[in-house]
Amino acid sequence: MRQRQVYEILHQQILSGIYPPGSRLPASRQLAAELGTSRMTLQTAVQQLVAEGLLLTRPGSGVYVAETVPSGSGHPVEPHFSAWAERLRHAPFLQRQGMRGSQLRSFAASFPYDIWRRMLGRYLSTDDAILNRYGSPAGFGPLREAIAAKVARLRGVNCTAEQVIIVSGIQQALDILARLLIDPGDEVVVENPGYVSAYRVFVVYGADLQPVPVDRSGMIVSDILAESRARLAFVTPANQFPRGGAMSLERRLALLDWAARQQALIIEDDYDGELRYDGQPLAALQSLDRDGRVIYLGTFSKVLFPALRLGYVILPEVLHRPFLHARQLLDRGAPTLTQAAAADFIAEGHFERHLKKLRQLYRVRRQLLVESLESRLGSIVRFTGEPAGLHVWLTLTGGLSEGDVLPRLQAHELPIYPGSPYFLTPDASTNLIFNFSELTEEQIVASVDILGREILSKV
Amino acid sequence: MRQRQVYEILHQQILSGIYPPGSRLPASRQLAAELGTSRMTLQTAVQQLVAEGLLLTRPGSGVYVAETVPSGSGHPVEPHFSAWAERLRHAPFLQRQGMRGSQLRSFAASFPYDIWRRMLGRYLSTDDAILNRYGSPAGFGPLREAIAAKVARLRGVNCTAEQVIIVSGIQQALDILARLLIDPGDEVVVENPGYVSAYRVFVVYGADLQPVPVDRSGMIVSDILAESRARLAFVTPANQFPRGGAMSLERRLALLDWAARQQALIIEDDYDGELRYDGQPLAALQSLDRDGRVIYLGTFSKVLFPALRLGYVILPEVLHRPFLHARQLLDRGAPTLTQAAAADFIAEGHFERHLKKLRQLYRVRRQLLVESLESRLGSIVRFTGEPAGLHVWLTLTGGLSEGDVLPRLQAHELPIYPGSPYFLTPDASTNLIFNFSELTEEQIVASVDILGREILSKV
Numbered sequence: 001m002r003q004r005q006v007y008e009i010l011h012q013q014i015l016s017g018i019y020p021p022g023s024r025l026p027a028s029r030q031l032a033a034e035l036g037t038s039r040m041t042l043q044t045a046v047q048q049l050v051a052e053g054l055l056l057t058r059p060g061s062g063v064y065v066a067e068t069v070p071s072g073s074g075h076p077v078e079p080h081f082s083a084w085a086e087r088l089r090h091a092p093f094l095q096r097q098g099m100r101g102s103q104l105r106s107f108a109a110s111f112p113y114d115i116w117r118r119m120l121g122r123y124l125s126t127d128d129a130i131l132n133r134y135g136s137p138a139g140f141g142p143l144r145e146a147i148a149a150k151v152a153r154l155r156g157v158n159c160t161a162e163q164v165i166i167v168s169g170i171q172q173a174l175d176i177l178a179r180l181l182i183d184p185g186d187e188v189v190v191e192n193p194g195y196v197s198a199y200r201v202f203v204v205y206g207a208d209l210q211p212v213p214v215d216r217s218g219m220i221v222s223d224i225l226a227e228s229r230a231r232l233a234f235v236t237p238a239n240q241f242p243r244g245g246a247m248s249l250e251r252r253l254a255l256l257d258w259a260a261r262q263q264a265l266i267i268e269d270d271y272d273g274e275l276r277y278d279g280q281p282l283a284a285l286q287s288l289d290r291d292g293r294v295i296y297l298g299t300f301s302k303v304l305f306p307a308l309r310l311g312y313v314i315l316p317e318v319l320h321r322p323f324l325h326a327r328q329l330l331d332r333g334a335p336t337l338t339q340a341a342a343a344d345f346i347a348e349g350h351f352e353r354h355l356k357k358l359r360q361l362y363r364v365r366r367q368l369l370v371e372s373l374e375s376r377l378g379s380i381v382r383f384t385g386e387p388a389g390l391h392v393w394l395t396l397t398g399g400l401s402e403g404d405v406l407p408r409l410q411a412h413e414l415p416i417y418p419g420s421p422y423f424l425t426p427d428a429s430t431n432l433i434f435n436f437s438e439l440t441e442e443q444i445v446a447s448v449d450i451l452g453r454e455i456l457s458k459v
Numbered sequence: 460m461r462q463r464q465v466y467e468i469l470h471q472q473i474l475s476g477i478y479p480p481g482s483r484l485p486a487s488r489q490l491a492a493e494l495g496t497s498r499m500t501l502q503t504a505v506q507q508l509v510a511e512g513l514l515l516t517r518p519g520s521g522v523y524v525a526e527t528v529p530s531g532s533g534h535p536v537e538p539h540f541s542a543w544a545e546r547l548r549h550a551p552f553l554q555r556q557g558m559r560g561s562q563l564r565s566f567a568a569s570f571p572y573d574i575w576r577r578m579l580g581r582y583l584s585t586d587d588a589i590l591n592r593y594g595s596p597a598g599f600g601p602l603r604e605a606i607a608a609k610v611a612r613l614r615g616v617n618c619t620a621e622q623v624i625i626v627s628g629i630q631q632a633l634d635i636l637a638r639l640l641i642d643p644g645d646e647v648v649v650e651n652p653g654y655v656s657a658y659r660v661f662v663v664y665g666a667d668l669q670p671v672p673v674d675r676s677g678m679i680v681s682d683i684l685a686e687s688r689a690r691l692a693f694v695t696p697a698n699q700f701p702r703g704g705a706m707s708l709e710r711r712l713a714l715l716d717w718a719a720r721q722q723a724l725i726i727e728d729d730y731d732g733e734l735r736y737d738g739q740p741l742a743a744l745q746s747l748d749r750d751g752r753v754i755y756l757g758t759f760s761k762v763l764f765p766a767l768r769l770g771y772v773i774l775p776e777v778l779h780r781p782f783l784h785a786r787q788l789l790d791r792g793a794p795t796l797t798q799a800a801a802a803d804f805i806a807e808g809h810f811e812r813h814l815k816k817l818r819q820l821y822r823v824r825r826q827l828l829v830e831s832l833e834s835r836l837g838s839i840v841r842f843t844g845e846p847a848g849l850h851v852w853l854t855l856t857g858g859l860s861e862g863d864v865l866p867r868l869q870a871h872e873l874p875i876y877p878g879s880p881y882f883l884t885p886d887a888s889t890n891l892i893f894n895f896s897e898l899t900e901e902q903i904v905a906s907v908d909i910l911g912r913e914i915l916s917k918v
Contacts, residue, residue: 089781183541326547338797
């Protein structure tokens with residue numbers, strides 16, 4: 001047995017009270033035999049423990065455990081939790097499952113790993129100091145440049161590279177924004193149904209959520225309460241999550257108007273704005289904002305891969321310094337290597353080539369799903385018709401609810417999920433989310449068959 | 460010019476008021492000429508803008524800018540900042556430079572990039588689904604296993620892999636702990652001088668810092684105020700930052716005693732506990748903790764490379780769920796690829812091989828620095844003698860202060876920094892930090908020469 005192991009065993013035996021404080025250790029010959037080691041190895045371990053003060057030698061008498069060896073106080077540990085932690089621990093709302101991330105995952109199966117490997121490889125040489133330094137908390141410069149150009153090109157966003165801050169994903173951006181902008185009791189206007197993972201963050205910061213219904217044209221802005229004192233709104237204008245549908249220009253302008261009247265800021269979560277399969281998408285809400293009220297959030301999780309952990313925020317001037325300071329305080333920035341690879345991936349056109357491929361792939365799958373649903377379940381199921389995103393939102397008619405269908409579907413492991421977790425109001429349980437992005441064409445047809453059988457057996 | 464560019468230019472011209480709301484666009488032939496494009500391309504762009512509602516066509520009359528085009532409210536944007544944000548924006552303490560990260564950087568020049576590249580390469584194949592999934596918020600399982608084994612082996616930490624949570628670095632761990640454990644007005648016991656980047660986090664959460672002096676045996680625990688109501692302490696026992704020196708066993712036991720009496724938790728920041736150059740380091744404070752009061756923080760920034768952005772927390776049972784929930788809420792976890800590579804790097808022995816190399820390298824550099832300082836400046840400068848870490852903490856005597864020396868050193872760009880930013884008390888300005896980790900032996904000798912010349916010219 002090596003000296004280090006002997007040391008560890010003795011150390012544990014002393015701390016765990018096998019040799020109590022003040023007691024004498026067995027003679028070295030006996031102890032070495034017990035531990036299955038040599039006396040010399042034992043001796044070195046004992047010397048280390050003497051140096052640490054856990055043992056002491058009394059010449060001529062042997063080795064003793066120190067009197068001061070800690071034995072534990074016996075008090076149970078009861079941490080003093082903050083108000084934030086208490087909200088985190090006790091909000092029942094937080095126990096519900098959120099799904100845009102983990103369950104509604106996008107398997108970018110066609111992702112060009114060989115190119116990605118090449119991008120990474122460039123920066124993995126000893127000559128390059130890039131890995132050795134802490135990155136800028138705002139993010140890697142060339143990636144910020146590439147993103148600014150990309151969002152202008154693809155999403156009509158008005159910004160300079162300086163406005164772009166790299167985050168580990170939309171979730172981190174939401175957390176930083178919530179801590180900068182929400183005090184306990186503050187009202188926040190949100191879509192209902194909506195992206196509950198965002199709402200969790202707001203609630204743990206003490207927000208009073210004000211759910212506003214959505215229809216096929218996004219948040220019904222005129223339904224925001226007249227007496228609302230909200231100074232913050234959260235929307236998914238490109239493709240309302242989870243219902244689907246782009247926010248109309250009229251609503252966008254109404255929301256900007258509301259924000260100007262309220263002196264409010266708007267968080268635009270553009271999580272999949274690039275995944276539109278039919279013509280040009282509407283430009284981002286941010287492109288209509290002349291005041292600097294819109295905070296734009298984007299991510300690489302949907303088009304590249306989720307485990308990449310890279311997202312970005314495009315901030316109005318007034319929020320730039322506070323956000324950057326907060327980012328710096330809480331996390332020194334995203335890994336430089338990944339950022340450098342992503343920057344090249346975008347700048348060299350791989351991003352848009354891959355996006356084009358994904359759009360084709362998903363367009364076909366979505367189209368097939370919609371046609372299959374229509375022919376098989378057209379009379380019983382309604383669904384949004386927007387050619388975008390990774391899932392289709394289904395509404396059951398004829399008094400059917402998700403509970404009638406989902407339990408029986410479980411055995412088939414289809415990517416079909418309940419809609420109710422996305423509602424802030426308890427009344428809605430007639431919706432299903434059908435994620436088509438992972439399924440082959442054959443699987444789509446087969447899945448609709450199974451779904452159809454289950455639904456029709458209930459009607 | 461491509462259609463998209465034409466669209467973007469028109470879009471901007473409309474929003475920026477070059478074509479005001481209600482106005483008529485120039486005839487298409489004229490506009491196409493102005494924009495340097497074909498009429499067909501222009502036509503497609505105009506159709507897109509019509510679809511978005513920014514333009515409208517009046518048959519026989521031409522194309523008009525919609526009346527509802529947003530022009531900005533004219534109100535300046537005044538966000539409602541949270542109390543947290545106000546503390547962030549106005550704490551003068553926050554403006555001071557912290558340096559353990561960006562300035563006291565460790566250049567792991569001897570890092571085996573070829574091995575790292577190989578580890579990454581393994582997971583970069585299309586066959587492996589690892590990149591496609593969101594990781595667990597606790598971290599990648601095999602990495603947690605590897606860390607639990609490593610900290611037991613190298614630092615005597617008692618833990619299971621379940622107690623290990625991967626974070627993006629010590630800074631993120633501190634942020635999560637602060638939000639879980641600190642309410643405005645809560646007292647926190649900290650070392651002085653100390654790791655101010657941690658203190659910033661605490662202060663922005665509203666902490667009332669209670670600085671406790673340190674000497675060569677770490678925090679002088681008996682100096683904690685008897686009337687303290689602190690439920691949290693922050694220490695760097697392995698190698699006090701920035702002064703250097705390991706906390707003695709007696710002080711460690713006293714601190715654990717204090718924590719049991721106060722019902723307090725202790726954050727053990729073991730940022731460089733592995734970088735000890737002379738025999739076995741003392742085991743971590745965590746190894747003496749029988750109650751579950753010590754939260755252990757470790758990082759790969761010092762031994763691997765800072766831009767890796769991987770650290771870990773080893774949590775007492777009672778904090779595990781709240782920490783994990785918080786981590787999940789604020790950030791979906793570290794990039795899986797990096798974690799997988801790090802897991803293999805440790806499990807296959809590369810970590811400890813590299814650590815051994817670094818220890819040899821830094822031992823020699825540190826020894827040379829200490830000897831050079833002694834022979835050249837022994838009478839004027841005192842320094843801590845602990846063979847550990849990446850820098851040496853110097854104390855100037857004879858009435859010299861950092862301001863007497865540093866301005867004249869600036870032109871030489873030596874890695875020598877003022878000590879005063881690490882103090883919470885305003886009286887101390889007689890210390891310098893000499894970071895030897897980046898310097899070759901020749902550079903160390905030359906640097907001490909320069910430093911010696913500047914100091915001796917002032918005596």
